[in-house]
Amino acid sequence: MRKIAAAGFAACLFAGPVLAADPGVTDTEIKIGDVNILTGPASFIGRAVSIGSKIAAAEINAAGGINGRKIVIATEDDGYVPSRSFQALKKLVESDGIFALSGTSGSANILAMLPLIEENKLPTVVTTTPNELVYTPVRPSVFTIGATYQDSFYAQVKYIHENVRQQNAVYGVIRQDDEFGAAVEGGYDKAVKEFKLKDGLRLRFKRGQTNFSAEVLQLRAAGVNALVNGGIIAGAANILSEARKLNMDLAVASVWSEDMPPSVKLSQPAGYPYILADYVALNDAATDTYVEKAKKYLSADEVGGINRYSYLSYVGLKVMAKAMEACGKELTRACTVSELRKIKNFDTSGLTAPISFDNEQQLSGRELKIYQLDPKAGTFKALVDFKRY
Template identity: 80%
Template sequence: MRMKSLVLGFAALLMSSSAYAADPGVTDTEIKIGDVNILTGPASFIGRAVSVGSKMAAAEINEAGGVNGRKIVIATEDDGYVPARSFQGLKKLIESDEIFALNGTSGTANILAMLPLIEENNLPTVVTTTPAELVYKPVRPSVFVIGARYVDAFYGQLKYIHDKLEPANPVYGLIRQDDDFGVTVEGGYDRAVKEFGVKDGIRLKFKRGTTNFSAEVLQLRAAGVNVLANGGIIAGAANILGEARKLSMDMQVASVWSEDMPPSVKLSAPAGYAYLVGDYVALNDQATDAFDATAKKYLSEGEVAAINRYSYITYVGLKVLAKAMEGCGKELTRACTIEQLRKIKDFDTGGLTAPISFDNDLQLSGTSLKIYQLDPKTQKFTTLQDFTDFSAK
């Protein structure tokens, strides 16, 4: 009889722990969340900002008692913005660190490299860094994306220029990378020129990594371009504007949202253009002021200095993920977390983005954009238009 009781007790113990046996990353006291990002190389300021956002969200959640009593622990891998390293980094996080979910996913090519591992492991994943269509089309059951398309960001900016700034005798022009990212930029440009019926002056492509744009900008001037869709990023965007200023070109400029970050502004502002940016993240209002003030409580001085738009959006991503995990109670599994993420409806981000809802066919949210304009003298942005949905109906 005593032996039978011991056997039954052991069986009950096995049953009580079976919920966690299949889903690594969860203990009685912790939940391990992964982050693969750019911590080295020229774009490392993006990865540092992402890590800061995750760290702050985890600190706030843990201080409030964690997720149903479990503390969030962040495990980070550096991919140096190299897709092959992204794959290997996530493989390590899954197999060695045994993460439960993923928040923080590097660039477009990088998340695409990670998707096979994400799908194979049914890994709950919130993508905040790169809301590319290739990530959510086709839909992956465990992947949830926050952010707008570059197509809509460029269309929204050009629509504001057309409707509100009303340039005289507009001639539109496009310069963009010769890759999938550039194609999405051109999609927004193409939609705008067709809808507005404006003159499509010229469309130019350049190879990623190009630094000298003198020939391209001469072509823009020869075409009479005074409304430019600038598909360059960081140094590339700055070099394009610098060449245009040398030629005294008077232009309205639409830009990639990377151009609202301090390092980008520092490079581009000397050209003197009051360029526009369309972004699905708040930049300069009460929401970001509150975030920055709170950050001083949880982050070091160096970490606070690293904050940019990627910090805000990754912070939101982890908060949404925590909300979903909370809905599972003590019996936390990946399958339950994915189910709860699909139920997220109008999650309030405190104004850092539009409210988040994943109860849609694409598991995509936060797509509304704000339109900002740079004052090149002060290097500050003014909000021209509040969160607006520019997606094609």
């Protein structure tokens, strides 16, 4: 009887580390969560994010996995609704038992999920919405890749001021009345103050608005000839369409989502060669190589869905994998977070600037590249290479 008790005690001792291990890790698998926009008008973003994660996971698994463990992605749709993001993550944590989080949906969505991420100390790499509120204050397990919208619009207004509208410029901004819009206006505001620009008009609109005729008339009445267009997708295109109707001569700064093919197709008829600043490469050797590599793992349909968000989620999961690999066989959330903090100059093959999280904000990839649309061809040319603003 004593022998049985001793054996049982010994078994418990040996089983201890396994029982205490963090969820989502088995001898053969590591489960990574992905909360994403898979339904609704913005779902082409979510699909692209999923595609990027799929390529990264396939590539890692084809190379033998992380210390022998394959990556498995568990995806939940939030429809771009913050309350649903919270519910989706709750399910991933409590029911699916994920180890870490890679896809994090939109700005308001990641903000809704942050309490749950902190509570569970989930290693999380945020790539699609590098909103300042995500890393201020710093959450120990949250790492962010990307420039802020503030930086993006500051960079664009600076470029317009120095290269496009050197004289008689009147600036204006039209933006959503939410956190995203506030960030857009933040960049505009910083540039206007720093360069002492003429601030013609600032306008806000509700998310989902389609008709901007009155707003564009207000911009024209204020004499705006350099516009920060905070609209996205159809909204951005409708603003430009109204401006074209009024024959406005505009230099236009845009949100980085306007570099995606569906957005470009909508905006092309207005014919404005708008600029944008992105922390992701577009139309160059790095993205060509990526797409070629992706074809090994994706269907033709999925390859067609690749855009900037695919590059980002790919980079995000690869960085996460690098940290997990450094933990060896004893993979824990705490170790992954600690290794993520040590990431320095992680090479993304030119998709973004090299990633380093060894800073107080655990923030990287803030360098921006400025592009301009050729509205006839629907392609972008680089104006300024990756640079920190």
